[in-house]
Every structure is written in structure tokens, then in C-alpha cells.
Amino acid sequence: MIFTKIERDRYIDSLETLSETAILNEQPGIETGYVGMATQVFKEVIEEIGLSTPEIAACTEADYVLVASAESEEAFEKAVETVWAESAPTDDAEKPESYLSSAAAKEAEPRANLCQISVPGEYALEEVKKALNAGMHCCVFSNNVPLEQEREMKELAREKGLLCMGPDCGVANINGAALVLSSINNRGPFGIVGASGTGIQHVAAILHEAGSGVSQTIGTGGNDLKEPVGGITMLMGIDALEADPETKYIILISRKPADSVLKKLLSRIRQMRKPRVVFFMGCDRETIEETGSVWAGNLDDCALRALELIHNDYSLGSLSELKEIAGEAVKGMAPEQKYVRGAYTGGTYLDEGMRAMWEATGGLWSNAPMSPEWKLPEGAASREHTAIDYGEEEYTLGRPHPAIDASIRRPAILKEAADPSVAVIVLDFILTPPGHMDPCGYVVPDILKAQELAKSRGGKLVFIASVLGTTADWQDIRKQEQELRDAGVMVCRTNYRAALLASEIIKLRRDA
Amino acid sequence: MADTSKMLSLFRSELVVVNVGPKSFADVLEKQGYTALQVDWKPAAGGDKQMQEMLQYLGGY
Incomplete structure (x- = not known):
């Protein structure tokens, strides 16, 4: 059964509704839930996930909506109560003042x-x-x-x-x-x-x-x-x-x-x-x-x-190191494993990755391709060598950036791993104060599942990743990298080096 | 070349931010140790652009 809660003329920003959606989906008796302002995009999203109702269709952009499929009305009411309690300010006495305008x-x-x-x-x-x-x-x-x-x-x-x-x-x-x-x-x-x-x-x-x-x-x-x-x-x-x-x-x-x-x-x-x-x-x-x-x-x-x-001779490592790692990485792959799939959270890294992999792959399909003939139709599954920008509007319309909402890119891992012709999956991670507090740990279960899947087919799926951030970031780049390494991911110092390593693996698979 | 005095004054002063948008952006600045003032922004006239323009015209914004 689908239940809704609508509040007229109550504005809540998208980061808060995102957090409320996350809390809602954790509540007992809730199958799928969604919270947001009733914009056109919101209506499209809930249509897609099967939560659309005539009451919501009649809402305007000024209305705040909480909707869920739940096992009972009681479970839904209880969940709503929890969502509001958890997202409410904890201590009114300490609640900082807020203002009606920047001038005020x-x-x-x-x-x-x-x-x-x-x-x-x-x-x-x-x-x-x-x-x-x-x-x-x-x-x-x-x-x-x-x-x-x-x-x-x-x-x-x-x-x-x-x-x-x-x-x-x-x-x-x-x-x-x-x-x-x-x-x-x-x-x-x-x-x-x-x-x-x-x-x-x-x-x-x-x-x-x-x-x-x-x-x-x-x-x-x-x-x-x-x-x-x-x-x-x-x-x-x-x-x-x-x-x-x-x-x-x-x-x-x-x-x-x-x-x-x-x-x-x-x-x-x-x-x-x-x-x-x-x-x-x-x-x-x-x-x-x-x-x-x-x-x-x-x-x-x-x-x-x-x-x-400033006479600092810091080095990111050599290409020969990557060639050596690639030689080890391809051991145990099944004969049909030939292709790379990149799942990026933004355009700059997508571009950089595709440029670095272009020669080895002979071209990559993408939703934001290097040239129009490589355009992957919207919603189409990846094919051959593909790199997707999950920061593009088709994935983010009405939602925060994938650096904040890690769930936008998450489905890519198992989706790409389901294709037995895939040899390598390349991922980027970005750390920032408003971002996910454990973006790498968040996807580790899917990475492990994907590797198991490839193994059950008699192959081996290689994951390559880079993490953009610093040791001063609250998520701590060292901790994030270690979580990936512990899951068997090859962690490169930068996105460019991740793409170079993927290229080396693809060259070996191409010639295999 | 631009008059750089106000930009240099920003670089030399304590950063005090007015945040118009998601409150979490103000929260993370405070957690970093900076002062952030939150503006409770919502679309004027509930997001209706034409209504907003009309209100502005009427001086009611």
C-alpha cells in the first residue's frame, strides 16, 4: 500500500529531503520511500519507482511530500514520526538564529x-x-x-x-x-x-x-x-x-x-x-x-x-610500475573478458579518463562522449568499452551531486559486473565536508559481490580506483584508500594513473 | 586591472559566511571553525517564477 503525507507551503531543501529519504527507508515496515518538494522532477522520480498517487500529482512545487509503500498505515505513521524526530533540530535553546535574507x-x-x-x-x-x-x-x-x-x-x-x-x-x-x-x-x-x-x-x-x-x-x-x-x-x-x-x-x-x-x-x-x-x-x-x-x-x-x-621532487610513480601491476592483474581472467567500464562522478575525470584510455581501447562509448558518434543513447546499457558520467543531468536532475549522494553511482557496479565481457571497472571517489562520510566503504559490499560473480563465471574482475581528497578531509584519504585495498581494489594515486593502469590491462587483454 | 583592495581585505579578514541554500553547507563551515549565518531561503511565491517577478514589480519581495 502507498501512503502519503503532504504539507502545503513548507519548503525543505534537497539535502535535507535526501537525508529524510535515507532515514525513511531504514524504518521497519517501509519497502520504498521518498521525500521531496513536489517538483516536476520529483513527480517523475516517484512515477518511476511506482509511488505516484493522484494526491501527489495535484501538488504544486511549494508542497512538501513524504511518500512510501509500507506494510501498514501504522508502520508508515511511525516511520514519519521517526523521520521528523531525527531530522528536527536537537536543542531549540542552542538553535542558531537564521535570517530571512542575505541583507538581514x-x-x-x-x-x-x-x-x-x-x-x-x-x-x-x-x-x-x-x-x-x-x-x-x-x-x-x-x-x-x-x-x-x-x-x-x-x-x-x-x-x-x-x-x-x-x-x-x-x-x-x-x-x-x-x-x-x-x-x-x-x-x-x-x-x-x-x-x-x-x-x-x-x-x-x-x-x-x-x-x-x-x-x-x-x-x-x-x-x-x-x-x-x-x-x-x-x-x-x-x-x-x-x-x-x-x-x-x-x-x-x-x-x-x-x-x-x-x-x-x-x-x-x-x-x-x-x-x-x-x-x-x-x-x-x-x-x-x-x-x-x-x-x-x-x-x-x-x-x-x-x-x-619550490624544488619539491614529489613523484606520482612511473608507467613501468603500472605495466608490472597490469601483468599481475590479468592473471586468472576468462577469455571473454576484454572491456573496460568507467563509472565516474563528474565530467572532468570522465574526460581525463577517456583521453588516457582512448588509444588502448580504440574508443569509448559514453553519455558524454569525446565525439558524437560515440554517444550512448540515454538509458542504454553499456557496450564494449564504456565510461559514464554519473554527474550528468540524466542522473542528477533534482538530486544533489554524486559527491554528496553516493547512491547515484552505486548501482553501476553490479550492473557492469553482470556483463561477462568486462575485465576492468574504473571508479573515482571525491572527499568533501558535505559529502558522504564513508564513500569507499559504502560501495565495498557491491565490489565484493561483483568479484564473487566474476569468480563464479570462472573469471576475475579487476577494480581500479582513485580517491580525490586529503588527509585533512574528515573522511581521511588514507582510511578510504585502505578500505578499497582491503576489498582487493587497485588504488592509484590519481585518476589519470587509474586510467593508464586500465589501459595497460586492456592492451594485455586485447593481445591475449 | 581590477581594484584589488576589497579582495585583499577578504583575504586578510576573518571569514564570515552568509549561506543562502542548504543548511548543511553552513553546518560544515561551522564544523571547520568558521562563522556561518544561515538564510532561510525559499522560492518566493512558492516557486512560481512569474509570481515572483510580479511581486518584485509590486515591491512586495
Whole structure:
């Protein structure tokens, strides 16, 4: 039986409803439950999982819904009670004050200097304007903001001399704080401005691991270097880090900027006084070196070149090491095991992985392919060599990012393992304060089951993984890596190296 | 080049964040030792964009 609880005009954000959904599904007598605001996406999701009812269909986006198939009404009522009790603030006396607007908060606490904004994209411009007008810098996690609106907010920020990081800024470390989905990093002499959140987090994590750290990291959002936005935040970020006495070296990270923006940027970079490393994916070496900057060919290289500036000879290991590991890994595989399957939590690592595996595989199918002919139709099962981005909208619409909601990617493991032609599964994991507290441990049971399944077919399924994060992250990268190793997973230092190891295994299987 | 004084002032000051969005983002900042003020944001007019625009026009936002 399906039971519902509807509260009109009660707004609860998606992270809280996610946590309520998790609690609901743990209650006795509940088969499947779901909690959310009755948006179109919510209605589609509950339709898909068979929980749709006419009452919910009649709800508006302003209504909060709790729905479940339960063995009895009593079990459902009891579960609802528990969900609300567990998600309610524990101590009213200590409940911190909250405010009706950013301006009201600023008035109450005049020291407030940064506004972090994560509202649906259509409301972002209004909230950013309010925060900028109240004199605060902004870090905007909201996405799906039209480019002309992004330009408008960034022009206003520039006029006021305030930073506008984002929209779609997932990573920024300001004064040591890990904002949004960043890792917690040691502080040090490197300032980073980047249009890729994962890219910033990746380079900063290697600097941390090598014993160095970051002064500030400024995320611009992925669209900053597109023509209509014009690189406003990256240019301001460069100016700020050039003037900041704590920043001794500067790192710039992006996909290849639009031509007109690249021209403007290169001319600014040429005038920079501080030593810098530039990684603009797909930009040739000469163009970068001509500006007096150190060129980097990929994210790993970017971190290592930066460390060279401080005479730190940190190494991520050699290719020959990986070849050796691959030689051992393929022992015991069944003859039909030929293919790699990548299940990624975001676009940057998917791209990096596919590039690294392209030659060995001869091409990978994907929901976000390298070229259109490799596009996997939406909802289609993986075929041959495939890599899926679970951060794409088809998986995340109306849900938090897979770095927060680890359940989005989880089904991939057993789904891919069910295909006897699969030899290797590649996974990435990302650590961040608001993220899952044990993302690696969470999927270990599925990994063990998948390995058993392959064994029962007379083969051996290899798992390769990398964990992005630091020893300062609450999940602790060492502990996360160890959980994977204990489950027989080959843990690589970086996502790129994970893809190289997968390539070596595929080459051996191809030639077998 | 941009006027960097306000950005440098941010880098030199104690970070105090106003969080407009999921409260868990404010909670994790406090747990890291920073001050975070939570704004109870909800879509104006219950998420109806046109209604929001109208309210703004009428000065009721």
C-alpha cells in the first residue's frame, strides 16, 4: 500500500529531503520511500519507482511530500514520526538564529564578507545581486544560470571590486575554509584560479600530499572563459593573487578558453610578475610558454610542475610500475573478458579518463562522449568499452551531486559486473565536508559481490580506483584508500594513473 | 586591472559566511571553525517564477 503525507507551503531543501529519504527507508515496515518538494522532477522520480498517487500529482512545487509503500498505515505513521524526530533540530535553546535574507544577515553581522549561494539557477541572479549590493563577495554553487545572467552578475561584482566565484562554482578555498564541495587543504604559497572545480581540488590535493599547500583557490565556474562571459572572474582572480602577499606562485586551470577570451587572458598572463603554471586543456605548449609561464599537459603534470617551482621532487610513480601491476592483474581472467567500464562522478575525470584510455581501447562509448558518434543513447546499457558520467543531468536532475549522494553511482557496479565481457571497472571517489562520510566503504559490499560473480563465471574482475581528497578531509584519504585495498581494489594515486593502469590491462587483454 | 583592495581585505579578514541554500553547507563551515549565518531561503511565491517577478514589480519581495 502507498501512503502519503503532504504539507502545503513548507519548503525543505534537497539535502535535507535526501537525508529524510535515507532515514525513511531504514524504518521497519517501509519497502520504498521518498521525500521531496513536489517538483516536476520529483513527480517523475516517484512515477518511476511506482509511488505516484493522484494526491501527489495535484501538488504544486511549494508542497512538501513524504511518500512510501509500507506494510501498514501504522508502520508508515511511525516511520514519519521517526523521520521528523531525527531530522528536527536537537536543542531549540542552542538553535542558531537564521535570517530571512542575505541583507538581514549582513545587517546583523556586519563582519560577514562572503555569501555562499546554492539556490535553483533561476533565482541565482537575484540572490547574487542582493549579496553584492550588501557588499559581500559571492561563491555561487547554483548551476543552469543563463550566460547573459552570469555576465550581469560578474559585471556588477567587477564594478564593486568584489569576487563572484561561479555560478557553478563547486570548489573554492578562501582563508583556509573549504567552501561548497572542496577538500580541506593545508595552507601554503600556491594560489589557484580555475574554471574546473575538480581540477582545482585535484591540484590542491597533490600539493597538500607533497607537504605544501594553497593560499587561496578561486573557482570561476565552468562558463567563465566562454565568449559571452569573457573571463571576468579569472582576470579578477589573477589580479587578486598577484597582489596578495601570501601567494608566491599562481596556478591557472581551465579547459581551452574561447579564442577571444584566450587572447585577452594570454595578454594579462604575459604581464604577471609571479611564477606561474598554466594548464588550459588542449592549449599548445608554445602558446603558454610564450607568456613566460610553465606549461602543463594534464592535471597531474600541473601539480608536479608547480612543486618543481619550490624544488619539491614529489613523484606520482612511473608507467613501468603500472605495466608490472597490469601483468599481475590479468592473471586468472576468462577469455571473454576484454572491456573496460568507467563509472565516474563528474565530467572532468570522465574526460581525463577517456583521453588516457582512448588509444588502448580504440574508443569509448559514453553519455558524454569525446565525439558524437560515440554517444550512448540515454538509458542504454553499456557496450564494449564504456565510461559514464554519473554527474550528468540524466542522473542528477533534482538530486544533489554524486559527491554528496553516493547512491547515484552505486548501482553501476553490479550492473557492469553482470556483463561477462568486462575485465576492468574504473571508479573515482571525491572527499568533501558535505559529502558522504564513508564513500569507499559504502560501495565495498557491491565490489565484493561483483568479484564473487566474476569468480563464479570462472573469471576475475579487476577494480581500479582513485580517491580525490586529503588527509585533512574528515573522511581521511588514507582510511578510504585502505578500505578499497582491503576489498582487493587497485588504488592509484590519481585518476589519470587509474586510467593508464586500465589501459595497460586492456592492451594485455586485447593481445591475449 | 581590477581594484584589488576589497579582495585583499577578504583575504586578510576573518571569514564570515552568509549561506543562502542548504543548511548543511553552513553546518560544515561551522564544523571547520568558521562563522556561518544561515538564510532561510525559499522560492518566493512558492516557486512560481512569474509570481515572483510580479511581486518584485509590486515591491512586495
